[in-house]
């Protein structure tokens with residue numbers, strides 16, 4: 001009986017998948033939309049593309065790169081553009097990510113909008129300066145059991161100007177039957193280092209791109225990426241800074257701190273870094289060195305799963321609890337957060353109850 005139900009369910013799921021695949025094929029092959037014109041920013045640029053694909057892909061094929069951290073799955077909401085004409089109706093995948101104000105402004109997720117005819121769209125001018133780069137892996141070195149540092153030397157173009165806090169979108173290559181995907185990685189090197197890009201990448205079990213980075217990618221290999229993306233960056237204010245990160249969330253903060261050192265910044269800063277155990281800490285020595293080089297900088301690592309009997313004499317517990325204990329009055333600070341959505345949401349609550357208004361809390365969620 002149970003086997004019969006399982007077989008029926010599998011049969012129905014299989015039919016559904018085949019039907020979706022046929023619909024996609026029909027959309028691509030049978031329904032030929034022919035060439036479609038995409039007019040951007042009131043005629044600043046007009047592209048002629050083949051209809052049938054997504055707006056995000058059509059723009060990327062023409063070297064206009066819209067941020068897209070989830071690789072077009074409709075889960076990151078980074079790929080918003082204004083579609084003024086020709087976008088059709090808002091689909092069920094997009095709807096939860098669009099506020100009433102955005103809907104009124106014709107904002108859409110470009111990875112979910114199909115090019116089926118001529119379109120008019122509007123995008124921020126800054127996106128025109130994002131480029132595709134080709135480089136090679138200068139080094140790949142382990143930092144912890146599940147984090148590597150990957151340094152990519154740029155071949156063409158040879159330089160990428162960027163601001164500390166920005167990220168690139170790395171393109172993995174097909175392997176073991178898995179397709180090529182694009183994933184966001186924050187640049188960890190300082191902006192003065194324009195001829196290479198350093199990243200800090202954590203292995204996500206069964207993740208397509210990170211498995212490729214850990215198991216396939218070798219020193220000397222060619223890689224492609226686009227960038228720089230993102231608005232996460234230090235403000236011009238001279239308020240004291242709270243940096244809060246966990247795991248590979250270290251990357252943009254490490255870039256910002258090195259940038260502060262090179263620019264001889266006098267801003268006061270405390271960096272709270274969360275890890276599980278001592279084995280998950282990295283860059284400890286250079287961060288301790290930075291405490292001597294910056295006029296007012298403290299590094300506070302906190303371990304949440306360090307065995308009680310170990311020789312660790314630093315902070316223990318969740319990074320958010322350590323932060324609340326060490327800095328009870330945060331009213332004067334600005335905060336910069338990077339890491340998992342869970343850690344960031346928890347930290348935002350602590351920061352707001354410590355007196356920091358939302359407009360002084362900046363973050364990049366590694367979602």
Ligand SMILES: Cc1cc2nc3c(=O)[nH]c(=O)nc-3n(C[C@H](O)[C@H](O)[C@H](O)COP(=O)(O)OP(=O)(O)OC[C@H]3O[C@@H](n4cnc5c(N)ncnc54)[C@H](O)[C@@H]3O)c2cc1C
Pocket residue numbers: 069073167181183184185186187199200201202203204205206207208209210211230248249251252364365366367
């Ligand atoms: C702005 C930004 C900056 C980032 N910077 C960094 C960084 O500096 N370092 C870093 O390590 N990471 C960073 N990330 C995260 C990074 O972009 C990737 O999300 C991460 O590396 C996982 O990629 P992956 O291809 O290996 O995993 P994926 O293949 O995307 O899978 C991730 C997880 O989702 C599950 N999954 C797979 N497919 C689906 C699906 N269709 N629906 C739901 N779940 C699915 C998988 O099982 C896996 O558990 C950043 C993210 C953002 C948004």
Ligand code: FES
Pocket residue numbers: 067068069070071072073074075076077078079109110111112
């Ligand atoms: S690319 Fe992530 S939602 Fe569109």
